[in-house]
Amino acid sequence: MILSGDLIGQFETGAIGHTIVTGLEYIDTTNDNDRFNPEWTGANGDDVEFFDVMRPLSFRGGVATNASGNPTSMTFSDLNDRTAATVEVFSAYIQDEIEISDQLDVIVGARFDSFDISVDNLDPDNLETRARKDENISPRFGVVYKPMETISLYGSYSESFLPRSGEQFANINGNNNALDPDEFTNLEAGVKWDIQPGLSFTAAVFEIEQSSPQVADNDPSTLDVIDTETTGFEVQLQGQLSDRWFIATGYSYLDGEQVNRTGATGLRPRELPENMFSLWTTYQVTARFGLGLGMTYQDESFINNSNSAVLPSYTRVDAAAYYAVNEDLRIQLNIENLTDELYFPNSHSTHQATVGAPLNAKVTISGRF
Numbered sequence: 001m002i003l004s005g006d007l008i009g010q011f012e013t014g015a016i017g018h019t020i021v022t023g024l025e026y027i028d029t030t031n032d033n034d035r036f037n038p039e040w041t042g043a044n045g046d047d048v049e050f051f052d053v054m055r056p057l058s059f060r061g062g063v064a065t066n067a068s069g070n071p072t073s074m075t076f077s078d079l080n081d082r083t084a085a086t087v088e089v090f091s092a093y094i095q096d097e098i099e100i101s102d103q104l105d106v107i108v109g110a111r112f113d114s115f116d117i118s119v120d121n122l123d124p125d126n127l128e129t130r131a132r133k134d135e136n137i138s139p140r141f142g143v144v145y146k147p148m149e150t151i152s153l154y155g156s157y158s159e160s161f162l163p164r165s166g167e168q169f170a171n172i173n174g175n176n177n178a179l180d181p182d183e184f185t186n187l188e189a190g191v192k193w194d195i196q197p198g199l200s201f202t203a204a205v206f207e208i209e210q211s212s213p214q215v216a217d218n219d220p221s222t223l224d225v226i227d228t229e230t231t232g233f234e235v236q237l238q239g240q241l242s243d244r245w246f247i248a249t250g251y252s253y254l255d256g257e258q259v260n261r262t263g264a265t266g267l268r269p270r271e272l273p274e275n276m277f278s279l280w281t282t283y284q285v286t287a288r289f290g291l292g293l294g295m296t297y298q299d300e301s302f303i304n305n306s307n308s309a310v311l312p313s314y315t316r317v318d319a320a321a322y323y324a325v326n327e328d329l330r331i332q333l334n335i336e337n338l339t340d341e342l343y344f345p346n347s348h349s350t351h352q353a354t355v356g357a358p359l360n361a362k363v364t365i366s367g368r369f
Helices: none
Strands: 002-013 016-040 063-065 071-099 104-121 128-148 151-162 182-196 199-215 223-240 245-260 275-284 289-298 314-324 329-336 347-349 360-367
Touching: 104 151
Parallel strands: none
Antiparallel strands: 002 016, 016 071, 063 071, 071 104, 104 128, 128 151, 151 182, 182 199, 199 223, 223 245, 245 275, 275 289, 289 314, 314 329, 329 360
């Protein structure tokens, strides 16, 4: 069950204008989870098997070929865990956008979050109930100054947190302690320039401090608390270059380091690429027919916090074509990974890197009635 509501009000105190935004949200949800241990025949019944990286993984009739060239298949044996979880969330926020003058706005706000999690372990050999409740108030402050009608300068400070629930809300206490929630502090400054109607340029510099329980490098079933400091900048250009030509492009630079109570460690946070670039552009060839082309580049990053394993850099190319049959009917073709790049966008732990989707296409027909 999800209930939410927002309320917006405007008033003035003398020459100063106020726009108050308030909101409430309540979430009550339950889930049941069963997990069983796998067994690989090619690994003599072990729960770990090794494969050469390929796409798609060659399974024929439930049998695959492992890295040693031997056939192997997977079955599920004994129960790993069986849990039933109840999650209750209550959030409330208030924000006041204060109009000091036509050129200067100040934003002040705060958000309260309460996450109450209860987990029943239904394993007959280990019946128990585990619970955790996290509450936090997250402040926000910002300033927007417009020296010209087409230019806005801003600065902001905010804090936020994300409760750590463990996988499938199962590991929140005991030997798999979820520890404290993820905590974030964000300091940012930037500029937005409306170059022309429909075309804008934005740039920002930022500093993010994060304290986060993360999967341990040596034992994925446990968590380590990792504190990081990340600084960087990003630039974006988006809008219509002409009546027919649209572009959306952006570049980000990220520099981060793991820290502890005594200072920097010299290690880079996991999954933090130094450079990222994206481009998407469409061209309206005729009044009904258009083409799109884009690319995404991501620098290499470390899989783990010990910086001993690497996710390689990659470039993915996408394309699209669309045709308006009439005012009410449109057909669109999207092609992802046009060059069939083998890439790894992210990872869960050292031995669990996600393999990106191969060359694939999707046709969409949309209409209005």
